[in-house]
Amino acid sequence: MSKKVLERLKAQLGSKILATSDFRGDDEAIVALKDWLEVARFLRDDAELAFDHYLDMTAVDHPMREESGEPGPRFDVVLFVRSSTKNHRVRLRTRAADGEAVPSLFPVWAGASWSEREIFDMFGIPFEGHPDLRRILLYPEFQGHPLRKDYPIERTQPLVQYRDVDGIDKLPPFGPDMGQPWTRVDWAARMHGGDVQVSPAIGAQQGQRPALSKGPEYTLASGDKNPADAE
Amino acid sequence: METNYEELDEDGQLELPAEPMRLNMGPSHPAMHGTIRMVLDLDGETITDVDIQPGYLHRGFEKSCERGTWNQVFPYVDRLNYVSPMLNNVGFSLAVEKLAGLKVPERCTWYRMVLGELARISDHLTCNSASAMELGAFTPFLWCIKTRDFVWDILEQETGARLTHSFGRIGGMAKPPTEHFKEHTLAVLPQVEESIAETEALLLKNRIFLDRMQNVGNLRPERALALGVTGPVLRSTGVDYDVRKANPYMFYKDVDFDIPVGHDGDNFDRFMIRFEEIRQSIRIIRQCVEKMPDSGPVNVDDPRFVYPDKSQVYNTIEATIAHFKMVMEGVKVPAGEVYSYTEGGNGELGFFIVSDGTGTPYRVRVRPPCFLNLQACREMLVGDMIPDIVPTFGSINMIGGECDR
Amino acid sequence: MADIRGSGNAIPSKATPSKATMGGGDAGFVTTRLEELLGWARKYSLFQYPFVTACCGMEFMAVAGPRYDLARFGAEAPRFSPRQADLLWVVGTVSQRQAPALRRIYEQMGDPKYVLAFGTCASCGGFYDNYATVPGIDKIIPVDVYVPGCPPRPEAVLDGLMLLMEKVGQGKRGGALVVPPREVPAMAKIRKKGTAVFFGQERMAAEKALTEGEAPSVGELLEQSLAERPVESVTILSRDGEPKKHDDHH
Numbered sequence: 085m086s087k088k089v090l091e092r093l094k095a096q097l098g099s100k101i102l103a104t105s106d107f108r109g110d111d112e113a114i115v116a117l118k119d120w121l122e123v124a125r126f127l128r129d130d131a132e133l134a135f136d137h138y139l140d141m142t143a144v145d146h147p148m149r150e151e152s153g154e155p156g157p158r159f160d161v162v163l164f165v166r167s168s169t170k171n172h173r174v175r176l177r178t179r180a181a182d183g184e185a186v187p188s189l190f191p192v193w194a195g196a197s198w199s200e201r202e203i204f205d206m207f208g209i210p211f212e213g214h215p216d217l218r219r220i221l222l223y224p225e226f227q228g229h230p231l232r233k234d235y236p237i238e239r240t241q242p243l244v245q246y247r248d249v250d251g252i253d254k255l256p257p258f259g260p261d262m263g264q265p266w267t268r269v270d271w272a273a274r275m276h277g278g279d280v281q282v283s284p285a286i287g288a289q290q291g292q293r294p295a296l297s298k299g300p301e302y303t304l305a306s307g308d309k310n311p312a313d314a315e
Numbered sequence: 316m317e318t319n320y321e322e323l324d325e326d327g328q329l330e331l332p333a334e335p336m337r338l339n340m341g342p343s344h345p346a347m348h349g350t351i352r353m354v355l356d357l358d359g360e361t362i363t364d365v366d367i368q369p370g371y372l373h374r375g376f377e378k379s380c381e382r383g384t385w386n387q388v389f390p391y392v393d394r395l396n397y398v399s400p401m402l403n404n405v406g407f408s409l410a411v412e413k414l415a416g417l418k419v420p421e422r423c424t425w426y427r428m429v430l431g432e433l434a435r436i437s438d439h440l441t442c443n444s445a446s447a448m449e450l451g452a453f454t455p456f457l458w459c460i461k462t463r464d465f466v467w468d469i470l471e472q473e474t475g476a477r478l479t480h481s482f483g484r485i486g487g488m489a490k491p492p493t494e495h496f497k498e499h500t501l502a503v504l505p506q507v508e509e510s511i512a513e514t515e516a517l518l519l520k521n522r523i524f525l526d527r528m529q530n531v532g533n534l535r536p537e538r539a540l541a542l543g544v545t546g547p548v549l550r551s552t553g554v555d556y557d558v559r560k561a562n563p564y565m566f567y568k569d570v571d572f573d574i575p576v577g578h579d580g581d582n583f584d585r586f587m588i589r590f591e592e593i594r595q596s597i598r599i600i601r602q603c604v605e606k607m608p609d610s611g612p613v614n615v616d617d618p619r620f621v622y623p624d625k626s627q628v629y630n631t632i633e634a635t636i637a638h639f640k641m642v643m644e645g646v647k648v649p650a651g652e653v654y655s656y657t658e659g660g661n662g663e664l665g666f667f668i669v670s671d672g673t674g675t676p677y678r679v680r681v682r683p684p685c686f687l688n689l690q691a692c693r694e695m696l697v698g699d700m701i702p703d704i705v706p707t708f709g710s711i712n713m714i715g716g717e718c719d720r
Numbered sequence: 721m722a723d724i725r726g727s728g729n730a731i732p733s734k735a736t737p738s739k740a741t742m743g744g745g746d747a748g749f750v751t752t753r754l755e756e757l758l759g760w761a762r763k764y765s766l767f768q769y770p771f772v773t774a775c776c777g778m779e780f781m782a783v784a785g786p787r788y789d790l791a792r793f794g795a796e797a798p799r800f801s802p803r804q805a806d807l808l809w810v811v812g813t814v815s816q817r818q819a820p821a822l823r824r825i826y827e828q829m830g831d832p833k834y835v836l837a838f839g840t841c842a843s844c845g846g847f848y849d850n851y852a853t854v855p856g857i858d859k860i861i862p863v864d865v866y867v868p869g870c871p872p873r874p875e876a877v878l879d880g881l882m883l884l885m886e887k888v889g890q891g892k893r894g895g896a897l898v899v900p901p902r903e904v905p906a907m908a909k910i911r912k913k914g915t916a917v918f919f920g921q922e923r924m925a926a927e928k929a930l931t932e933g934e935a936p937s938v939g940e941l942l943e944q945s946l947a948e949r950p951v952e953s954v955t956i957l958s959r960d961g962e963p964k965k966h967d968d969h970h
């Protein structure tokens with residue numbers, strides 16, 4: 085059953101399907117960005133495929149892909165759909181460069197609306213033709229896109245000025261960058277220079293380089309200094 | 316929208332002119348469990364449009380996962396759907412095991428199924444009792460919470476924590492079942508049955524309750540599918556999609572159970588489906604307990620993924636080193652991407668995980684069932700009245716931790 | 721009231737009794753019998769506003785439920801308007817996006833007002849140490865009692881509530897209390913030795929002794945833990961001298 089989906093796709097769409105895989109039983113097809121909407125429409129409307137059940141859409145950030153020699157631009161956008169009548173499912177993938185707009189699938193499956201808003205919020209991928217592209221999980225004042233690998237995880241952007249009282253600071257082990265740092269990759273450092281694999285905290289201990297890489301600079305809506313930077 | 320104010324409505328009463336109004340509800344509204352904001356466009360008391368704004372509990376789940384080890388993700392998945400943490404634990408274990416190509420021993424699978432179904436019972440009890448409470452029926456809430464505590468007692472005895480168990484592991488569970496697991500479980504099930512029967516007796520003849528639930532918040536099946544709705548909300552519309560039946564995982568194809576399906580897609584159907592699912596879960600648990608072997612390993616025999624035994628760690632240097640490396644560097648999961656899905660409390664709970672072969676997840680994406688269910692809430696609410704928001708929202712069972720992550 | 725508040729904690733209230741009622745014992749020290757009486761009355765009739773955001777809410781339900789029964793402490797009636805409440809439970813994680821709402825709710829409450837941070841997230845942000853969450857609600861509003869735990873067990877919550885009641889009864893303001901752990905005495909010894917060194921066979925032996933019936937009975941444990949928990953045993957974290965952001969609207 086599952087083979088049939090990919091075969092049908094290849095037979096009907098031919099060269100539009102750039103690659104397919106069925107790693108661990110998950111059927112997947114890769115298409116070019118310009119065919120994204122068309123293939124999605126085909127998935128829904130084709131009588132044999134009949135993918136009428138929208139499941140999910142998400143993105144994956146591969147910031148160093150081009151440098152490391154792998155083909156393809158920075159972001160993977162991944163769609164999951166299922167057919168309620170045929171009970172099969174497929175994963176559709178396309179690739180988009182930073183800032184490149186992806187056609188919105190809202191006209192095909194209404195459920196794509198919030199997922200696309202979330203991807204826009206978390207990765208900063210714009211969707212063309214989306215009726216209402218706003219942030220959904222974060223607040224409008226937030227700058228940057230946290231799920232990009234180079235957004236430092238501990239960079240907060242408070243909406244309320246913190247109180248200025250003694251004794252309310254976090255104590256270890258809840259300081260920044262504590263925990264289990266051995267295998268953690270510091271992407272911001274990697275992308276903006278060095279190629280240190282271990283955590284910045286350990287690097288600092290060994291006197292390798294400054295403690296925390298700052299990543300790209302943002303200014304807060306209020307114009308205040310970010311308390312995270314003040315330390 | 317055109318309103319002819321001169322017209323009489325069907326009861327022969329003169330419609331009073333009403334200015335369109337915009338009303339804000341939330342983000343901390345007492346009648347809604349969970350924090351969410353709704354901006355309502357009203358015509359009189361009728362909702363003409365609603366902008367639902369989730370995100371008030373966004374805690375950076377996916378980003379946090381990218382900085383720990385694979386096993387350190389378990390505490391975070393606990394807190395996704397915090398009404399049924401065990402289902403998330405099991406779901407994530409299955410996802411990583413799928414990527415790593417592991418097959419857990421039989422005993423572990425039965426154990427996971429029992430614990431998972433217990434979590435489902437606790438989920439549905441909480442959801443239904445909270446929706447009843449929001450309609451003013453406080454007694455069912457107290458009864459169900461009492462029963463839920465009995466269920467939690469089992470889970471606590473097994474895992475050591477009442478709510479946030481962090482009990483799943485890659486390739487098994489943290490501990491084997493305790494000695495009295497089966498007896499204890501079988502002893503609690505009749506209490507659950509009794510309590511839902513009592514609750515139904517109390518509510519299902521109550522005119523107020525029925526009027527506020529029946530034919531309120533309707534959803535059509537085609538729309539539900541296109542909107543990505545799953546779980547009890549989808550089944551209430553008549554679509555019989557349950558991952559446990561449609562794509563059986565673990566040993567669900569070896570046990571007998573039914574999928575309750577509604578036909579109107581209204582609040583009442585969702586309410587009844589949840590209670591019926593509790594009964595089915597009890598059925599499943601009884602069969603699993605019977606089939607679960609009393610002895611045998613719980614973890615896979617693979618030192619790459621499973622921590623060595625504690626007595627070994629304390630007493631031999633090899634095990635100490637192995638343990639140290641696993642804790643500090645993490646379990647190395649082979650590179651690749653998989654999507655693994657299970658039936659969570661609210662619907663299809665999927666984990667899309669990307670590994671680059673190191674001990675830290677490259678990306679963990681959870682398909683949050685109630686995020687997509689909540690999206691369909693707009694469809695259910697438009698055309699209804701303000702008081703209908705509370706039961707409709709309650710019957711979706713939006714769980715902040717999962718919806719906003 | 722501003723002069724009193726500004727003059728530090730140890731100075732007795734100069735206000736007349738009727739005024740002192742309005743101020744709600746802000747002056748950190750009890751002088752009059754009337755205030756004592758008010759404190760006693762307040763202690764047993766806390767009107768609460770549950771600001772429930774996350775997983776801790778499940779435990780909050782359990783505490784309010786029949787088994788643990790919050791109602792025994794006079795803190796039963798939830799007020800769903802901050803203006804009618806004097807105890808704010810902050811239950812769960814507060815995200816940066818939520819922070820303005822929390823601050824506003826606190827400011828809407830009338831004096832005297834108390835805040836109980838329920839759970840690790842509310843106390844310090846817990847393990848959500850990232851861009852989205854506030855590392856503890858005390859960054860936004862002053863806190864009276866912290867209840868650690870993720871989520872705290874209902875017993876810990878009740879402990880916290882009792883601590884708060886004691887504090888309210890004495891008319892104290894400022895100075896945050898942390899609910900201390902209820903230790904099983906045999907395990908406490910193990911903990912004191914330090915976790916890093918005290919592992920291995922010695923610890924296993926201790927644990928074994930504990931499970932094999934050398935441990936005291938539940939009743940004894942309870943008695944001990946209650947006896948060991950006078951108010952002095954808790955940590956005083958900070959003295960909060962922050963002036964309030966709004967005027968009394970009496």
Ligand code: SF4
Binds near residue numbers: 774775812
């Ligand atoms: S302290 Fe733990 S249980 Fe409570 S809200 Fe935070 S993560 Fe959830």
